[in-house]
Amino acid sequence: MYKPAIVILDDWIALLSISTRYVFDRIREIAIEEISRQVLDPVKKITLANKYNIPQWLHPAYADLCKTP
Numbered sequence: 001m002y003k004p005a006i007v008i009l010d011d012w013i014a015l016l017s018i019s020t021r022y023v024f025d026r027i028r029e030i031a032i033e034e035i036s037r038q039v040l041d042p043v044k045k046i047t048l049a050n051k052y053n054i055p056q057w058l059h060p061a062y063a064d065l066c067k068t069p
Helices: 009-021 025-035 042-051 055-067
Strands: none
Touching: 009 025, 042 055
16 A cells, blocks of 8 residues: 655545544554654644544643643
8 A cells, every 4th residue: 555645734634534434444544643743732632532533642642731831
């Protein structure tokens, strides 16, 4: 499988949504990896983690949220 040439975060999130809904596991993994490389607001990351069942994002996002002024 080739890696999509997506550069916009919103497109990766859309791909995460579609791949989760239709159980395209490999595409979902790629989307999660690419979104993980982005700098996201902790609240947005927590929201995405809860919505798309990505528990590995929760602890670091909550820690980042606690560090914000």
